[in-house]
Amino acid sequence: MRLAARGAAPVTPGGASSTADRLGRTLGDLRISVTDRCNFRCRYCMPREVFGPKHDFLPNGEILNFEEITRLARAAANLGVRKIRLTGGEPLLRRELEILVESLRGIDGIEITLTTNGALLARKAEALRTAGLDRVTVSLDALDDATFWRMTDSRFRVSRVLEGIGAAIDVGLTPVKVNMVVRRGVNEQAVLPMARYFKERGQILRFIEFMDVGETNRWRRDEVMAAEEIAELIDAEMPLTPAPPTYPGEVANRFRYSDGLGEIGVIASVTQPFCGSCTRARISADGRLYTCLFASRGHDVKALLREGADDDEVGAFLAGLGPALRSLLRSSRGGSSCTQGRDVVPGGLTGWTRGCKGFVMRSPGRLGSPRANLNSTLKPSARSSTSLESQHTTAASGSTRRFCAT
Ligand code: SF4
Numbered sequence: 001m002r003l004a005a006r007g008a009a010p011v012t013p014g015g016a017s018s019t020a021d022r023l024g025r026t027l028g029d030l031r032i033s034v035t036d037r038c039n040f041r042c043r044y045c046m047p048r049e050v051f052g053p054k055h056d057f058l059p060n061g062e063i064l065n066f067e068e069i070t071r072l073a074r075a076a077a078n079l080g081v082r083k084i085r086l087t088g089g090e091p092l093l094r095r096e097l098e099i100l101v102e103s104l105r106g107i108d109g110i111e112i113t114l115t116t117n118g119a120l121l122a123r124k125a126e127a128l129r130t131a132g133l134d135r136v137t138v139s140l141d142a143l144d145d146a147t148f149w150r151m152t153d154s155r156f157r158v159s160r161v162l163e164g165i166g167a168a169i170d171v172g173l174t175p176v177k178v179n180m181v182v183r184r185g186v187n188e189q190a191v192l193p194m195a196r197y198f199k200e201r202g203q204i205l206r207f208i209e210f211m212d213v214g215e216t217n218r219w220r221r222d223e224v225m226a227a228e229e230i231a232e233l234i235d236a237e238m239p240l241t242p243a244p245p246t247y248p249g250e251v252a253n254r255f256r257y258s259d260g261l262g263e264i265g266v267i268a269s270v271t272q273p274f275c276g277s278c279t280r281a282r283i284s285a286d287g288r289l290y291t292c293l294f295a296s297r298g299h300d301v302k303a304l305l306r307e308g309a310d311d312d313e314v315g316a317f318l319a320g321l322g323p324a325l326r327s328l329l330r331s332s333r334g335g336s337s338c339t340q341g342r343d344v345v346p347g348g349l350t351g352w353t354r355g356c357k358g359f360v361m362r363s364p365g366r367l368g369s370p371r372a373n374l375n376s377t378l379k380p381s382a383r384s385s386t387s388l389e390s391q392h393t394t395a396a397s398g399s400t401r402r403f404c405a406t
Contacts, residue, residue: 001228001231001232001235001240001255002228003227003228003231003253003266003268003272026080026279027076027079027080027081027279027280027281027318028080028081028082028083028248028249028279028280029081029082029083029085029249029279029280029281030072030073030076030081030083030084030085030280030281030282030283031084031085031086031087031280031281031282031283032064032069032072032073032084032085032086032087032282032283033087033088033089033091033282033283033284033285034063034064034069034086034087034088034089034091034094034097034100034285035063035088035089035090035091035093035094035285036057036058036063036088036089036284036285036286037057037088037089037090037093038051038088038089038090038093038117039090039093039117039119039120039154039156040090040117040119040152040153040154040156041152041153041154042141042151042152042153042181043150043151043152043153043183043186044151044181044183044210044211044219047153047218048153058285058286062285062286063285063286063287064283064285064286064287064302064305066099066100066103067103068287068302068305068306069100069103069104069283070100070103070104070106070107071305071311071314072283072301072305072314072318073104073107073110074107074311075311075314075315075318076281076318077107077108077109077110078315079315079318079319081110082109082110082111083110083111083113084104084107084110084111084112084113085112085113085114085115085137086100086101086112086113086114086115087114087115087282088115088116088285089285090116090117090119090120091114091115091116092114092116092119092120092121092124093120097124097128098124098127098128098130098131098133099131101128101131101132101133102131102132104132105131105132111134111135112132112133112134113133113134113135113136113137114128114133114135114136114137115136115137115138115139115179116136116137116138116139116164117138117139117152117161118138118139118140118160118161118162118164118165119154119156119160119161119164120164121136121138121161121163121164121165121167121168122160122163122164122166122167123167125164125167125168125170125171125173126167126171128171128173129171129172129173133173134173135173135174135175135176135177136168136173136176136177137176137177137178137179138161138164138165138168138176138177138178138179139178139179139180139181140158140161140162140165140178140179140180140194141180141181141182141183141187141190142158142180142187142190142193142194143158143190143193143194143197144158144190144193145157145158147186147187147189147190150186150187151181151183151186151187165178165203169203175203175204176203176204177203177204177205177206177265178194178198178203178204178205178206179206179208180194180205180206180207180208181208181209181210181211182207182208182209182210182225182230183210183223183225184210184222184223184224184225185223186223188225191207191225191230191233191234192233192234192237195234195237195238195264196238198262198264199238199257199261199262199264202261202262203262204262204263204264204265205264205265206252206264206265206266206267207227207230207264207265207266207267208267208269209224209225209226209227209267209268209269209270209271210223210224210225210270211269211270221270224270224271226268226270226271227253227266227267227268227271227272228266228268228271230266231253231255231264231266234255234264235255238257238258238259239257239258239259240255240256240257240258240264241255241256241257241258242254242255243255243256243263248279249278249279249280251267251269251278252265252266252267253265253266253267253268283301284298286302287300287301287302287303287305288300288301288302289301289318299317301314301317301318304317
């Protein structure tokens with residue numbers, strides 16, 4: 001079962017060009033982490049031995065407040081972002097999240113979605129829908145508790161997540177998508193039962209290759225079950241037909257069941273990176289903007305907000321990131337392609353860490369005030385690449401840069 005080829009065609013989901021990078025990719029999808037905490041300890045994301053009881057999670061004052069998040073979302077929407085996804089950690093652990101959703105609902109032209117592990121969804125679904133949430137995506141890695149616990153290292157039952165999915169459907173947070181990370185040797189036997197279960201219910205299940213999302217998950221390549229293999233496994237029992245993407249830059253390869261009843265997606269983040277058409281950026285709970293899931297440093301937008309920048313300055317800062325990255329690319333490497341994470345650096349330039357979206361970053365430099373650096377961001381050609389990157393990026397520790405891996 002062959003997956004559709006992923007090109008590097010320019011994508012302009014929001015119609016805006018001001019954030020376009022050298023590869024023509026514009027920012028269309030902003031993921032905002034509202035907390036670094038989670039009530040699961042998925043082995044591939046927050047292993048308990050690292051994120052145990054003594055782990056230092058962010059203090060409240062370090063986390064973006066709802067007003068700050070709304071200002072950033074509004075500035076991003078003005079630049080063409082059309083989808084805001086609330087993530088975590090586990091976003092439903094953030095108190096009164098529905099108040100944030102209501103505030104975001106006041107921004108014209110955006111879809112508001114949320115990714116959750118589902119444990120608290122049944123009790124929150126109605127309030128979120130009433131506040132204006134459009135859809136949810138639920139992470140679920142197996143249907144049997146034993147496998148689910150092996151993957152999530154939690155004691156929540158699968159039935160609780162399924163109850164959350166049901167509640168989301170009942171209140172109209174649809175279509176609900178279910179994301180399953182497939183880890184060979186741990187939950188690969190759950191692929192077919194999951195496919196059957198969600199096919200019967202007409203719900204969209206998406207399989208995600210087990211990814212290396214940080215320094216803590218001890219990722220091994222031989223634990224990756226390739227998306228093609230997953231699709232072939234399902235196709236052998238429930239024939240599949242490839243389907244086109246529903247929007248430019250969609251990360252999942254879609255397949256419809258040939259009997260017309262339902263569809264699946266496979267996300268080949270390891271075996272077929274989709275960086276060439278990526279339109280996403282992420283804001284961590286402590287207010288750093290990352291232009292790639294694999295980037296190890298972010299742009300400190302929280303400092304900009306707390307230094308008193310007005311909305312125009314915030315917008316200009318976000319808009320300036322694209323040209324700044326183009327400048328870095330030109331000055332540091334000659335290639336015109338962008339591939340995922342660590343593979344981004346041709347020839348393996350010593351000392352450069354992982355990056356994406358057309359840029360690479362060096363190990364920690366001296367940090368400057370984001371507001372003071374605003375002008376230099378807007379005029380990247382006036383700066384050397386080294387000073388530019390050190391002024392606008394801050395290294396993230398494992399505790400501050402934490403996105404839900406699914
Ligand atoms: S993958 Fe998501 S649900 Fe699992 S520990 Fe990470 S943040 Fe929590």
